[in-house]
Amino acid sequence: MSALLREVLDIPLQAGAEDYVLRLTDSIEPDEVARTVDEYVVTPALAEAFDAALGLVAEAVTSGVSRGAFLSGSFGSGKSHFMAVLYALLRDGSSAKARAKAELQAVIARHDDVLLDRTVLPLAFHLIGAESL
Secondary structure (H helix, E strand, O other): OOOOHHHHOOOOOOOOHHHHOOOHHHHOOHHHHHHHHHHOOOOHHHHHHHHHHHHHHHHHHHHOOOOOOOOOOOOOOOHHHHHHHHHHHHOHHHHHHHHOOHHHHHHHHHHHHHHOOOOOOOOOOOOOOOOOO
Protein backbone atom coordinates (compact mmCIF):
# COMPACT_ATOMS: atom_id res chain seq x y z
CA MET A 1 0.00 0.00 0.00
CA SER A 2 1.43 3.41 -0.91
CA ALA A 3 1.38 6.41 1.42
CA LEU A 4 -0.67 9.50 0.66
CA LEU A 5 1.15 12.79 0.31
CA ARG A 6 -0.72 14.26 3.29
CA GLU A 7 0.69 11.44 5.43
CA VAL A 8 4.26 12.30 4.49
CA LEU A 9 4.15 16.10 4.36
CA ASP A 10 2.54 18.67 6.60
CA ILE A 11 0.63 20.77 4.10
CA PRO A 12 -1.07 23.83 5.60
CA LEU A 13 -4.61 24.52 4.50
CA GLN A 14 -3.70 28.15 3.95
CA ALA A 15 -0.39 29.98 3.44
CA GLY A 16 0.49 33.59 2.84
CA ALA A 17 3.63 35.26 1.55
CA GLU A 18 4.58 36.23 5.10
CA ASP A 19 4.92 32.53 5.98
CA TYR A 20 8.02 32.31 3.81
CA VAL A 21 9.80 35.42 5.04
CA LEU A 22 12.51 35.47 7.68
CA ARG A 23 12.00 38.27 10.15
CA LEU A 24 15.38 39.77 10.91
CA THR A 25 14.40 40.59 14.46
CA ASP A 26 13.49 36.93 15.08
CA SER A 27 16.49 35.37 13.33
CA ILE A 28 19.11 37.17 15.40
CA GLU A 29 17.84 35.98 18.76
CA PRO A 30 20.50 33.82 20.47
CA ASP A 31 18.45 30.63 20.10
CA GLU A 32 17.89 31.25 16.37
CA VAL A 33 21.33 32.39 15.16
CA ALA A 34 22.75 28.88 14.72
CA ARG A 35 19.73 27.75 12.69
CA THR A 36 19.79 30.91 10.57
CA VAL A 37 23.49 30.47 9.78
CA ASP A 38 23.20 26.70 9.20
CA GLU A 39 20.37 27.17 6.68
CA TYR A 40 22.10 30.00 4.81
CA VAL A 41 23.56 29.13 1.42
CA VAL A 42 26.47 31.38 0.40
CA THR A 43 26.85 31.75 -3.36
CA PRO A 44 29.89 33.45 -4.94
CA ALA A 45 27.77 36.59 -5.47
CA LEU A 46 26.77 36.59 -1.81
CA ALA A 47 30.38 36.14 -0.73
CA GLU A 48 31.18 39.28 -2.75
CA ALA A 49 28.30 41.12 -1.08
CA PHE A 50 29.58 40.11 2.38
CA ASP A 51 33.05 41.30 1.35
CA ALA A 52 31.60 44.70 0.41
CA ALA A 53 29.51 44.93 3.59
CA LEU A 54 32.35 43.96 5.91
CA GLY A 55 34.62 46.33 4.00
CA LEU A 56 32.18 49.16 4.59
CA VAL A 57 32.08 48.41 8.31
CA ALA A 58 35.88 48.08 8.49
CA GLU A 59 36.34 51.39 6.68
CA ALA A 60 33.97 53.12 9.10
CA VAL A 61 35.85 51.62 12.07
CA THR A 62 39.27 52.71 10.82
CA SER A 63 38.23 56.17 9.61
CA GLY A 64 35.88 56.98 12.47
CA VAL A 65 33.35 58.20 9.92
CA SER A 66 29.87 56.72 10.00
CA ARG A 67 28.75 55.04 6.80
CA GLY A 68 25.37 54.02 5.55
CA ALA A 69 24.30 51.50 2.98
CA PHE A 70 21.06 50.56 1.30
CA LEU A 71 20.12 46.95 0.65
CA SER A 72 17.45 46.42 -1.95
CA GLY A 73 15.90 43.43 -3.63
CA SER A 74 12.57 41.99 -4.55
CA PHE A 75 10.32 40.19 -2.11
CA GLY A 76 11.85 36.87 -1.11
CA SER A 77 15.30 37.60 -2.52
CA GLY A 78 17.07 37.03 0.81
CA LYS A 79 17.66 40.51 2.19
CA SER A 80 16.72 39.57 5.75
CA HIS A 81 18.77 36.37 5.65
CA PHE A 82 21.79 38.34 4.41
CA MET A 83 21.39 40.90 7.18
CA ALA A 84 20.91 38.19 9.81
CA VAL A 85 24.20 36.51 8.84
CA LEU A 86 25.98 39.88 8.65
CA TYR A 87 24.58 40.73 12.08
CA ALA A 88 25.90 37.41 13.41
CA LEU A 89 29.34 38.08 11.90
CA LEU A 90 29.54 41.47 13.62
CA ARG A 91 28.05 40.53 16.98
CA ASP A 92 30.44 39.20 19.64
CA GLY A 93 28.24 36.49 21.09
CA SER A 94 27.04 34.96 17.83
CA SER A 95 30.04 35.44 15.58
CA ALA A 96 31.66 32.03 16.22
CA LYS A 97 28.93 30.13 14.38
CA ALA A 98 28.83 32.62 11.51
CA ARG A 99 32.63 32.79 11.27
CA ALA A 100 32.73 29.01 10.90
CA LYS A 101 30.73 29.16 7.66
CA ALA A 102 33.19 27.67 5.16
CA GLU A 103 32.11 29.80 2.20
CA LEU A 104 32.79 33.00 4.17
CA GLN A 105 36.24 32.10 5.52
CA ALA A 106 38.24 34.01 2.89
CA VAL A 107 35.98 37.06 3.13
CA ILE A 108 36.20 37.14 6.92
CA ALA A 109 40.00 36.73 6.82
CA ARG A 110 40.29 39.80 4.55
CA HIS A 111 38.70 42.00 7.22
CA ASP A 112 39.96 40.35 10.41
CA ASP A 113 42.85 42.77 10.83
CA VAL A 114 40.29 45.52 11.48
CA LEU A 115 37.16 43.75 12.72
CA LEU A 116 38.42 40.82 14.81
CA ASP A 117 37.95 41.53 18.52
CA ARG A 118 36.21 44.84 17.79
CA THR A 119 32.98 45.63 19.55
CA VAL A 120 30.35 46.49 16.99
CA LEU A 121 26.76 47.11 17.95
CA PRO A 122 24.55 46.02 15.06
CA LEU A 123 20.95 47.13 15.41
CA ALA A 124 17.97 45.35 13.92
CA PHE A 125 14.61 46.97 13.35
CA HIS A 126 11.48 45.37 12.00
CA LEU A 127 9.87 48.12 9.92
CA ILE A 128 7.31 46.25 7.84
CA GLY A 129 4.16 48.29 8.04
CA ALA A 130 5.89 51.15 9.91
CA GLU A 131 4.87 54.64 8.93
CA SER A 132 7.93 56.26 10.47
CA LEU A 133 11.33 55.35 11.88
